[in-house]
Amino acid sequence: DVVMTQTPDSLAVSLGERATINCKSSQSLLYSFNNKNYLAWYQQRPGQPPKLLIYWASTRESGVPDRFSGSGSETDFTLTISSLQAEDVAVYYCQQYSDIPYTFGQGTKLEIK
Amino acid sequence: EGQLVESGGGVVQPGGSLRLSCAASGFGFSTSYMHWVRQAPGKGPAWIARISGDGSVRGYADSVKGRFTISRDNVKNTLYLQMNSLGVDDTAMYYCARDRVSGTYGPWGQGTLVTVSS
Secondary structure: OOOEEEEOOEEEEOOOOOEEEEEEEOOOOEEOOOOEEOEEEEEEOOOOOOEEEEEOOOEEOOOOOOOEEEEEEOOEEEEEEOOOOHHHOEEEEEEEOOOOOOEEOOOEEEEEO | OOEEEEEOOEEEOOOOOEEEEEEEEOOOHHHOOEEEEEEOOOOOEEEEEEEOOOOOOEEEOOOOOOOEEEEEEOOOOEEEEEEOOOOHHHOEEEEEEEEOOOOOEEEEOOOEEEEEOO
16 A cells, blocks of 8 residues: 655644645655646544545645645655645645555644644 | 535444445536545544446455445435444544545545444
């Protein structure tokens, strides 16, 4: 199985500041035939199901604020929140959908400093 | 985007069975791949099963293969998960989710809690 490792496990950021979460996969998620990285990011607020934020490593889902952005390729990826808002407090997960079983990272808990 | 509502969870003894349901509305259910994803307490999500729109293609995680069966009724717009030989490690919130893009999930239902305990 593809192992997804996120860093850090938890993060505290001041309102309005930048938050950065990293995700590393145990194998490349880049497919040469379409030049796409099979990597997604989800947000899970307390008591809620996960919500898809980004897919293809950098494509924002409809309705997701543009302060959320994804970058990276092959095995190293980053989720950036450019200006943290109170409603961004959540656990964030990366997920690979390159190989079955599709696997998630262990999660990064984002809090307000 | 659509809506998904799970039901059927509860407390069951080890070795027991449960059948989960997921009622779908607001999108083309019969043409959508659907998934079951579970989340153990304090853990990240884990994909467990998927099924194609017409039901002809199914896939399972090794952890549930041979014990769980995914199915669907496209007339009733409902997804199912039959769970047999349940063990304590199957305790989790179970979510159904639509395949959004090639193996990503969105939307998700609110989940149904399965607790396996004696």
